[in-house]
Amino acid sequence: MKASIPKSKRPLPKGREIGLRIKPQGKFAYERLPFVGKDHSSRLSFWDVPLTGGFHGGCVVGKSIAHAYLKYVRDERANPCRLSATLLGSMLVDLDGKQPTTEDEESSKSGQRAGFIGELSAWIDAAATQLGGSLDRVPEQHLVDCANHCLTRTDAALMAAIEKQETAQ
Template sequence: MNQSSRTLGPLKFKRRKHPTQQLPYVGIEFHVPKYGHCLWDVPLTGDYTGGWKTGQALALIALKHVKATSAEPVGHLGSVASSWLDRARGASHEEFETLRAQVLGFMSAIEAAVIGGLVHAGYDTEAWDVKALLKEANQGLAYRDPEEWRR
């Protein structure tokens, strides 16, 4: 269903048992995926500037959630990114541009946190062999799943 045909309300924290399902951007209020719940159940409104601000604010909520649940990592941020792709499939041009801004705002906040985390954790990124990493990336591009997995 196109989200513009729904009544849009403000995002809010939800009373749910599972911490992830309590988050304001998780659910099925504004977007119903084929399976389960959407990890980017956010109205695609607010144009570019509003989208950027929305994305940044929700990224900080996501980072707080990821830190609070770090004992049981489940790929939360990857699932959010997957939901962005799902949302992009059915978006109008205007909704897509708002989603783009939401993603860019979200990732700008994540990037700042990642830089701080790399420094704080003492990662020696200078020691990373970028040629070996590029080789690994190219191997991934050439990989094909076994036929029985692709059915």
């Protein structure tokens, strides 16, 4: 039995229902994602998801959105313009930017975040375990040294080094 989605305390654009929907009319693949749009936002949002369902419902919602995102990455793997990392960053920024107005909305947002990050973490764990053999050959100190080197570098210094290398060729 399908549960009804509770009424939102936030006004929705005319004719819009609460919940996610398939959007086959989107010009670009990311616009067809059920969690991208303006159904629950005044502007284009990459986390256009109502803050309903409580924490536990939010966890399931977040997990479902993670699966939709991963399916998008897989379906668009041949598209050089899929910008999956950019999309992921925009999703996280827009989720973080949501402004809950009630404790229930705050719980829903926390659940959505936990479900989304938890599911992505499980997929990253599987990828690292199954595909990460090359990581075994990288000493941890090398990773630390690389990070520390980049923490002391400025963009201007990097550009100067690139220009120096280009003129040397």
